[in-house]
Amino acid sequence: MNKEWWRNAIVYQIYPRSFKDSNGDGIGDIPGIIEKLDYLKSLGVDCLWLSPVYASPNCDNGYDISDYKAIHPDFGTMEDFDLLVKEAKDRGIKIVMDLVLNHTSDEHEWFRKALDGDKKYENYYFFREKKNNWGSFFGGSAWDKVPAEDKYYLHLFSKKQPDLNWSNPDVYNEFVDIMRFWLDKGVAGFRCDVVNVIYKNSLEKGKRKIALTGIEHYLSTEGNHDILRRLRKDVLDKYDCFTVGETVFVDPQTANLLMGENRKELNMVFGFEHMECDCRKIKWFRRAYNPERLIRALDKWQVGCEWPANYLENHDQPRSVSRFGDEENCRKESAKMLCVLNLSLRGTPYIYEGEEIGMTNGDFKKLAEIKDVESHNVYDILKKLPLRKSTKDRILYKCTRDNARTPMQWDNSATAGFTSGMPWLKINGNHEWINVEDDEKSENGVIAFYREMIAYRKSSEALQFGDYKRIPAAKGVYAFYRTAGDSRVMVVMNMNGYNEEMPKIDGKTIDGKVVITNYGRDFVEELGELKPYEAMVLEV
Numbered sequence: 001m002n003k004e005w006w007r008n009a010i011v012y013q014i015y016p017r018s019f020k021d022s023n024g025d026g027i028g029d030i031p032g033i034i035e036k037l038d039y040l041k042s043l044g045v046d047c048l049w050l051s052p053v054y055a056s057p058n059c060d061n062g063y064d065i066s067d068y069k070a071i072h073p074d075f076g077t078m079e080d081f082d083l084l085v086k087e088a089k090d091r092g093i094k095i096v097m098d099l100v101l102n103h104t105s106d107e108h109e110w111f112r113k114a115l116d117g118d119k120k121y122e123n124y125y126f127f128r129e130k131k132n133n134w135g136s137f138f139g140g141s142a143w144d145k146v147p148a149e150d151k152y153y154l155h156l157f158s159k160k161q162p163d164l165n166w167s168n169p170d171v172y173n174e175f176v177d178i179m180r181f182w183l184d185k186g187v188a189g190f191r192c193d194v195v196n197v198i199y200k201n202s203l204e205k206g207k208r209k210i211a212l213t214g215i216e217h218y219l220s221t222e223g224n225h226d227i228l229r230r231l232r233k234d235v236l237d238k239y240d241c242f243t244v245g246e247t248v249f250v251d252p253q254t255a256n257l258l259m260g261e262n263r264k265e266l267n268m269v270f271g272f273e274h275m276e277c278d279c280r281k282i283k284w285f286r287r288a289y290n291p292e293r294l295i296r297a298l299d300k301w302q303v304g305c306e307w308p309a310n311y312l313e314n315h316d317q318p319r320s321v322s323r324f325g326d327e328e329n330c331r332k333e334s335a336k337m338l339c340v341l342n343l344s345l346r347g348t349p350y351i352y353e354g355e356e357i358g359m360t361n362g363d364f365k366k367l368a369e370i371k372d373v374e375s376h377n378v379y380d381i382l383k384k385l386p387l388r389k390s391t392k393d394r395i396l397y398k399c400t401r402d403n404a405r406t407p408m409q410w411d412n413s414a415t416a417g418f419t420s421g422m423p424w425l426k427i428n429g430n431h432e433w434i435n436v437e438d439d440e441k442s443e444n445g446v447i448a449f450y451r452e453m454i455a456y457r458k459s460s461e462a463l464q465f466g467d468y469k470r471i472p473a474a475k476g477v478y479a480f481y482r483t484a485g486d487s488r489v490m491v492v493m494n495m496n497g498y499n500e501e502m503p504k505i506d507g508k509t510i511d512g513k514v515v516i517t518n519y520g521r522d523f524v525e526e527l528g529e530l531k532p533y534e535a536m537v538l539e540v
């Protein structure tokens with residue numbers, strides 16, 4: 001394995017709308033990010049991945065792009081962006097852009113021209129006289145009718161996100177150009193949105209499934225692999241950059257085909273299997289969280305994936321403390337345990353804004369408080385099902401992507417230091433006690449723990465590049481060695497909350513130095529009694 005810089009980089013994901021508003025319009029923006037660069041630098045992160053900041057009608061908060069070479073005025077100007085790249089660089093921080101290859105906005109010039117009957121652009125998308133039975137990721141059919149015409153277009157996501165036709169070489173060339181445009185500005189790579197569904201083999205009828213009928217015709221197709229290889233050779237290899245693919249329905253083996261070193265496609269991918277540990281097939285049908293299932297999924301990727309992109313949160317997932325921890329009784333402890341987890345696994349770690357202060361799920365009380373297009377689509381479907389209203393509401397509030405999109409909590413003032421105006425999305429009431437300023441002041445702050453863990457990871461060859469070996473342990477206890485030559489650490493995490501039985505690592509006596517701990521113990525003889533969410537890193 002080569003030791004390229006991005007393997008030991010620590011990436012921090014910014015959801016720009018919700019990070020920091022600089023001009024009081026209630027929407028986070030690029031000057032706001034610049035204001036916070038010193039804070040980000042102080043955490044020790046190396047790279048910022050920005051969720052989309054391009055021109056967009058915002059039906060899917062920027063994942064519906066109407067101009068790939070323009071900055072949305074909500075976020076600022078191209079000058080602001082260039083300044084961000086420069087200011088970040090001055091602090092040793094790189095910028096990674098989000099790139100949406102699968103679809104554009106229906107307000108993109110290409111789609112408009114296509115609707116105007118321009119043959120060239122019609123072939124950028126999929127128009128058919130009849131729709132097939134494919135389903136959309138956001139619920140319902142993947143086809144919608146073109147207004148006032150007898151034809152349909154394909155959209156795997158919202159109806160304002162028409163899918164691009166990647167078998168058309170013109171589409172390929174457009175993206176070569178777009179990628180060069182940003183790389184020439186000095187960005188360090190791309191997070192590529194749903195990048196393993198971009199190439200459709202055919203538009204044949206799909207096999208009936210509960211959801212996503214049709215997926216067999218577009219999931220990780222050979223054509224898709226071919227495009228990734230060509231983009232790598234024609235563009236990416238000419239720059240000092242990396243790509244992380246957001247890839248759906250992959251396991252470690254199919255992931256390796258998309259990012260393995262000798263495949264020359266992507267550099268790493270986000271898998272979803274650990275995010276499914278508390279769902280039943282579809283994320284809207286939750287089952288109780290059981291740490292064993294999470295551990296099993298993580299272990300599977302640690303063992304099987306060449307180089308995982310590790311994450312516990314992003315802008316599509318509920319907050320990890322609310323999900324895998326205990327926000328009521330052990331918020332700080334569980335946030336710190338999850339920090340140890342994310343930063344000690346093999347692979348490149350990604351931290352999502354607010355994770356470093358243990359932010360929790362949004363406290364939404366009514367549908368109108370939720371802005372996410374997916375939530376509204378799904379709620380419309382739920383409404384038709386024979387379920388109690390309280391059940392539908394529970395599903396909505398637990399699963400809505402807005403849980404992770406509430407504004408960043410900087411301080412305990414009325415608007416959490418996020419804006420001086422009306423925030424675009426409801427600020428969580430708990431910003432009164434969960435916020436950066438108070439966390440920094442408190443004795444056992446989560447941010448301080450992040451700093452410590454990040455700094456330790458950077459000093460540890462074992463954590464950055466070591467191999468991984470799981471240690472058998474009691475249920476809900478995740479323990480492993482990371483070893484690189486002489487450097488070896490043992491990581492132990494009790495992922496259980498309050499438990500009657502004391503979890504134990506079978507027959508393990510510890511002979512090592514505790515270097516990171518979330519309970520302040522600095523000496524362990526035997527791992528007999530782990531406290532709820534206790535986590536530690538030992539040099540052994």
Ligand code: TEU
Nearest residue numbers: 060063100137157193194248283316401
């Ligand atoms: O998400 C892709 C994706 O697979 C989502 O449907 C994911 O499964 C879902 O959000 C979980 O609820 C990416 C982006 O991360 C997301 O924000 C976009 O909405 C989507 O692509 C379309 O561009």
Ligand code: CA
Nearest residue numbers: 021023027029
């Ligand atoms: Ca703003």
